[in-house]
Amino acid sequence: MHEVDFSQANLSEVIFQGSDLLGAVFDQTNLEKADFREALHYRIAPELNTIKGARFELAGLPGLLESYGIKVD
Secondary structure (H helix, E strand, C coil): CCCCECCCCECCCCECCCCECCCCECCCCECCCCECCCCECCCCCHHHCECCCCECCHHHHHHHHHHHCCCCC
């Protein structure tokens, strides 16, 4: 799913397991209860998207914090 534009899409409860989301765009996207565990390369700005109840792995935190300039080692 490289460079897919998910802007304004309703992706609630979608399971992204095994998806490579390199360059995918999430802007004003409904991601409530979406499952990003085992997904790769996503970058999601929490303030621009609805992510309540979404599931992420600890290894995916950099994809959520990048927009804040926070680095996780």
